[in-house]
Amino acid sequence: MPVSEAELASLASTRDIIHLGLIADDLRRQRHGLRTTFVRVADVPAVSVEPPVLPPAAGEIRICGVPATLAQAVSRVAQVVAAAAGAPVSGFSLADLEALAGAERAPLRTILEELHAAGLELIAEAPFDRLQDARRAVEEVNIAGLALARLTLQQLESTFAVALYQAVAALQRDVAVVRAFAPLPRLLNPAVPTTGYDDVRRVALARLVVDNVPSIQVDWSRYGPKLAQVALTVGADDVDAVSAIDDAPEGRRRAPLEEIRRNIVAAGQSPIERDGRFEPR
């Protein structure tokens, strides 16, 4: 870790977000220079029999939701892969698949192997704080021939952020397959939303603590362009969940692709579109 434990303890509670952001931005630059990657994602529901209509601009097709059975999941994966025209297909939360394995009385690896055999390339997310056995589950993903699109956190009290990030870094030391970590919580409470200071602190601390995961990711659709753009200046280097639907009824400049590029450039960085495999498009 690039800062000492004592420094980390003081940075974790600092209100000087500019100082914290500077340290995190420096680390980000050492690793990625001015490159900021983003991926355009098309979400399709897990529970549906309708063949999906997929936007050709998508760099990742993501199956979202909780399948009721393994058979349902496998058949949906096959259907989506058939429609994906070669675009990488990701799907499901690893925590939900752990639960599915329990319900099906099957090993997690069997579930993962069957999904892989049906054409799934990536597990869409592994919510670290929801996994029963994070190390084992992530290793099983790897052994089954799948990749993990991102490690996430479902919920996060800011007081526990550093401890959780340290646990994430420890997991990565063991498994070494996590390509991207999204440190902001997926579950948002509209009555008491996280604050801007809180989000900035979490992103910056994640860059400092989880320094063995290449990308610190921020979710464009969940957190919105404004916070996502600020996050890029305090340690994040990858933007997830940009809409793949690029029709722009109010003019070209407002299409998602233009908007994400404009925001990255305005943050002083160079936008690079990638696909779900983390390959430039």
Next chain:
Amino acid sequence: MTIDRIADKVAAGGRIDAGEALALYRCAPTPTLGRLADAIRARRHPGGIVTYIIDRNVNYTNVCVAKCSFCAFYRPVGSAEGYVLGFDEIFRKIDETIAVGGGQLLLQGGHNPDLPLEWYEDLFRAVKARYPSFRLHALSPPEVIHLSRLTQKPIGEVLDRLIAAGLDSVPGGGAEILVDRVRRALHCYGKATSAEWLDVMRHAHRAGLRTTATMMYGTVETGEERIEHLMRLRALQDETAGFTAFIAWSYQPEHTELAGSEATAVDYLRTLATARIVLDNFESLQASWVTQGGKVGQLSLGYGANDMGSVMLEENVVRAAGAAYCMDEMEIVRNIEDAGFIAKRRNMHYEILGDPIFRDREIPRMLALSTSRTGGGGSSPEELRMYSARSLAGKRDRRQD
């Protein structure tokens, strides 16, 4: 001069010129700008207090002849969606504002040719008669100019009459960018040239009123023009010292004739910090959470802002253009305190009124701002018949043709 030299000059309390300001805005790293602005904020407000006001942003009419190309709020004369609020509706809004601890209306509206100066005078008098200590922060410079043209009376006389009727202070709206090339491009040169806008403020300050100053950026202006705007405000403030605060907000493009895209959050923080550095004679800078959202609104406190603006209860103009953020008093205070500051209520003069109201008594939570008209439909209150209309449609409506 290099960025470092300019930064040193700012850090030492020196005043920068337009060229230096432009160099900082264009080239200084965002954290450098933030640091410089934050140090100025801390010097001016050493107690770590961040203020806010409880008031209500009421738009008395959406009928407007100015037709600015960046505006999604106005309706043309005769439009079925045009409205004028009745006095009783405005009283009801004041009652609701007082109920949550507010003491002021920010009252602005379109340039409606069918509302004569007497309507405003009667409204202000009626408000003051019913609510003697309630404040009217009302009529931005272009509205005053509109009334001056309508009555063919000089600005000073119009302002004097409005003050006599109860006007307490003037909001800084309608400034957009105080450069006439930009104003022509935005179709707002006609409503007020740069010099006319500044002149209304000069008159107001000389008449003893305090006013705010604003900037709507992110349309067609260049970086130079953004800086020129700030320089003009700084020059008038040197002359009159009448501005209480500066508020910058980004152009909101939805449903406007101009369309285009909104400036980004980082641009907002850079613009705010640059303004804090340039406007060395302004006491306060507001965060525009209404256009930036609560998160970037809060981050503004690290980039030079010392005020979280208004718990505005109601908002119509930027909402019409696509921004629909809401923060009630509890949320504003939570954000101020989370950033490490002390939250205090203030009035329009930035005098501290006290601690958050919700800590004293129960205030209903507010998860969305109200609008002037929840149904959105047009209307013309009965009492308007007492006032002469200018437009054909207005005359017909009031049966004055």
